[in-house]
Amino acid sequence: MLRAFLSRRAPLKRGSPLVLALVAAGALFGLSGALADTSAPAPASFDGLWTIEADVLSPLCPVKRKKLTAFVFGGKVLAVWGITANMAASGAVAPDGAVTIEISAYGVVARADGKMAGKAGEGAWSSNSAICTQGHWRASIG
Secondary structure, three states: OHHHHHHOOOOOOOOOHHHHHHHHHHHHHHHHHHHHHOOOOOOOOOOEEEEEEEEEOOOOOOOOEEEEEEEEEOOEEEEEEOOOOOEEEEEEEOOOOEEEEEEEEOOEEEEEEEEEEOOEEEEEEEEOOOOOOEEEEEEEEO
16 A cells, blocks of 8 residues: 555655655654564563461460362452352452452451462461461462
């Protein structure tokens, strides 16, 4: 199309406005391609099924370790299984791997914070329970 346009016109002269515009456009597109190549890599995705092992550090708690499964999609914690059918979960995993999850069941609310890197991570949790108050967790994405 450009060739048809140019063939109907007088030959292009160096320094003409059209030549300058074409050179500028080519430079702009070339520069934008170069900038795209040097941009930062896409943030890590932590989506998928997580296997979580939660250890309890509270000496009076009858449970010493619990295995949970969590489903993360779009950086949001959509579900957590493994404690009771009547539990609710929410939370998020930031692109840098920062984790914040809240689980509630029967009036007890536990909050877990930590960091994921690659396919694994760890952190600490605490709750408003009278006897199972705190602990540590490790997770892997599988």
